[in-house]
Amino acid sequence: MTTILGSGDLVYEELADWAQLREGWSFKEVADVAVDDRDRVYVLNRGEHPMMVFDRDGTLLDAWGEGLFVRPHGVTVGPDGALYCVDDAAHCIYKFTPEGKMLGTLGTPGQPAPRGSGLPLCQPTKVAFHPLTGDLYIADGYGNARVHRFSPDGRHLFSWGDFGTDPGQFNLVHSICTDAEGRVYVADRENHRVQVFDSDGRYLTQWNNLHRPCGLCIRRGLVYVGQLHTGLEVNRTYPNIGACVSIHDLSGCRVARLGHPMQGIGPGQFVAPHGLAVDSRGDIYVGEVSYAEYGRYQTPPREVRSFRKLVRKEVS
Numbered sequence: 001m002t003t004i005l006g007s008g009d010l011v012y013e014e015l016a017d018w019a020q021l022r023e024g025w026s027f028k029e030v031a032d033v034a035v036d037d038r039d040r041v042y043v044l045n046r047g048e049h050p051m052m053v054f055d056r057d058g059t060l061l062d063a064w065g066e067g068l069f070v071r072p073h074g075v076t077v078g079p080d081g082a083l084y085c086v087d088d089a090a091h092c093i094y095k096f097t098p099e100g101k102m103l104g105t106l107g108t109p110g111q112p113a114p115r116g117s118g119l120p121l122c123q124p125t126k127v128a129f130h131p132l133t134g135d136l137y138i139a140d141g142y143g144n145a146r147v148h149r150f151s152p153d154g155r156h157l158f159s160w161g162d163f164g165t166d167p168g169q170f171n172l173v174h175s176i177c178t179d180a181e182g183r184v185y186v187a188d189r190e191n192h193r194v195q196v197f198d199s200d201g202r203y204l205t206q207w208n209n210l211h212r213p214c215g216l217c218i219r220r221g222l223v224y225v226g227q228l229h230t231g232l233e234v235n236r237t238y239p240n241i242g243a244c245v246s247i248h249d250l251s252g253c254r255v256a257r258l259g260h261p262m263q264g265i266g267p268g269q270f271v272a273p274h275g276l277a278v279d280s281r282g283d284i285y286v287g288e289v290s291y292a293e294y295g296r297y298q299t300p301p302r303e304v305r306s307f308r309k310l311v312r313k314e315v316s
Helices: none
Strands: 004-007 010-015 030-035 041-045 051-054 060-064 072-077 083-087 092-096 102-106 124-129 136-140 146-150 156-160 173-178 184-188 193-197 203-207 213-219 222-227 244-249 254-258 273-278 284-288 307-313
Touching: 004 254, 010 254, 041 072, 041 284, 072 124, 083 124, 092 124, 136 173, 136 184, 146 173, 173 213, 184 213, 193 213, 222 273, 244 273
Parallel strands: 030 072, 030 273, 124 173, 213 273
Antiparallel strands: 004 010, 010 307, 030 041, 030 284, 041 051, 051 060, 072 083, 083 092, 092 102, 124 136, 136 146, 146 156, 173 184, 184 193, 193 203, 213 222, 222 244, 244 254, 273 284, 284 307
């Protein structure tokens, strides 16, 4: 049975079993995903093989990272083609070749800045890049309420943000990305909004009417937002509360909502879209932290689906 998501000009077929894993392997749960300029798909997960690399047809090409990560959280392909992998529990960012050779580390593994100090780094979550200079923007994250800008050679340039709900303040800086003009988009998760800044950290606007925006991706003028389900028992049975992937134009107008009205693990349903990537054909790859948000609460605890591909369909 084919599951179709979306409507109008944005329609997708769900491929829940797209990834061809080896016998006995699993993701456990997928924290993030990235796609390079050859449409190779890098799946950062919390299983025994933290980085799995696939071609666009789902064939497993490579796997690496065993024994390295404490809690993998974010992956971004840099302008140099390297992979920048964020480990929030180790408080650092690792730089790798696509084949898994470590090229460097930003931050000292296991030595965080004081929690709430605003100093880098304390449980960072994601990296984005300035489209012209290659400077890094780091979402920092669980232990801070800051965005840091670093030069490509690792010099800290400046930071912005503080705890709170006002413009320019954050309540869990969870993901970050940039557009072609250098604007910076920040998933301010527990404030239920995406905030937009210029490249120097000056507040421009915010997008509301989101529920716990978690993953962010920009591709060809569209912004893809993964939204988590509610964490509250009081509204757990309410429809249309997160647990979806929404698509917006660069002004923030929502042009599509992908996902069943109710959270769940069935076809077309989402629990915890945590990381997103889009390839050259407009297909979407969605990683979910479904074990942490669902599977561990089952009796007995069990792994559930945490990754799928959404193939964009031509609409006549």
